[in-house]
């Protein structure tokens with residue numbers, strides 16, 4: 326199903342109408358927003374509408390008009406406008422935080438929508454920060470929302486931090502390197518960091534570098550080995566999990582701005598959605614010898630975090646190329662005859678069950694390298710039937726190369742030629758049949 | 765419910781049994797603890813989050829250091845380096861003793877007590 330001319334025309338027209346609507350709504354909002362008559366208010370920081378809008382939190386003894394004024398003066402930096410950043414930004418905007426800066430380099434994809442609640446179907450392919458800030462302005466036009474479509478790295482973040490004085494930073498990122506970067510930026514600029522993370526059915530939340538509490542490096546001085554890290558793209562995540570954690574990140578940020586006690590510093594909240602349990606862990610204190618927040622820090626300016634972690638600062642998969650050119654098969658030469666050619670799909674069984682090409686066989690890579698007897702017997706029987714070419718296939722063409730190499734080294738039949746489908750099912754969808762879902 | 769005494773029994777066999785049933789009781793003289801794995805660390809031990817285990821405690825003090833090697837020898841299903849590194853857990857895994865960071869409890873030297881809950885939690889990075 327490719328985008329036809331009609332579709333394209335409609336999309337353009339809808340986009341134009343939306344922009345027109347936004348202008349009219351802004352006009353209406355300006356006409357309706359009248360400043361409050363000062364004689365009713367001791368503190369004339371607020372308009373009548375603002376008092377009404379925030380009344381449900383302002384009448385709480387924990388907030389009051391002073392707390393609301395602190396929120397209005399507050400400036401928050403959110404790294405990541407995805408599963409965590411969307412709900413966090415939504416509540417912070419609704420609560421009337423003065424200024425919210427969003428940093429994200431990605432564009433909205435269809436596979437984001439189940440959890441990244443600020444984005445909608447009309448936002449596919451537009452920058453996430455743009456989509457998010459449009460929604461946030463609709464929700465609360467009093468808040469200054471600043472969308473920054475940049476990749477968070479040492480250069481961009483130090484510039485962003487220099488340009489403005491933030492009261493709180495939210496780490497809503499999706500990778501290890503960015504987490505170390507954001508931690509170091511916050512310690513060096515003495516800003517509390519509300520850090521959330523989520524994967525599959527679990528979430529984690531804590532506040533770093535607040536009230537002399539520990540920082541991320543105090544807890545994790547050494548980054549995890551890259552191959553032990555799973556991202557949402559590979560491991561999956563249920564939408565409400567980052568939803569819960571992102572909303573709690575907003576809560577902790579509001580507590581910090583209003584200056585409430587009992588912020589989640591020196592503690593770690595573990596949320597297990599599979600049993601719907603929360604657990605609150607007491608963490609170690611700040612490490613006096615911490616390389617960044619200790620008494621004599623050795624890291625005093627930002628470093629190369631991708632190098633430090635041995636991993637890229639995004640959650641995209643980096644393609645590998647570990648086999649010979651001759652062994653690579655272009656997806657356009659995908660075998661038509663699946664009697665005399667065998668295609669082995671090495672994705673996990675549950676992904677194969679979700680969508681697969683008819684006539685292919687599923688032998689997950691993780692099982693092949695654990696016990697290759699099954700696949701050996703299978704290949705053996707096919708060889709006896711006269712098969713001479715075996716193709717390996719997976720989601721993006723990486724695991725299939727690994728599986729092929731393993732087979733070559735461990736199960737080599739002289740009569741058989743192994744091939745890898747270059748680019749995997751993503752390439753199949755792109756060049757052969759776009760109705761095969763890219764996930 | 766199963767009742768198993770660990771005295772005079774090869775602990776490895778028992779652990780296999782415990783792993784299969786996921787739960788067993790032992791006599792009062794033994795050290796009974798709950799092991800939990802989370803944040804993805806459960807993948808290392810056959811995707812089972814909770815393991816109730818018991819050790820013969822007569823004449824022996826069990827530390828978390830001992831426990832790490834017991835886990836490696838008995839319930840670990842993946843390559844050891846994904847769990848252990850230099851006599852401790854690998855970077856990125858947080859160890860908790862009864863809901864407190866093990867850094868507050870002398871880490872590998874902490875002596876296990878009956879009914880302790882030891883949690884191995886892998887830190888998450890997704891969002």
Ligand SMILES: [Zn+2]
Pocket residue numbers: 539540541542543544611612615616617618619
């Ligand atoms: Zn530190």
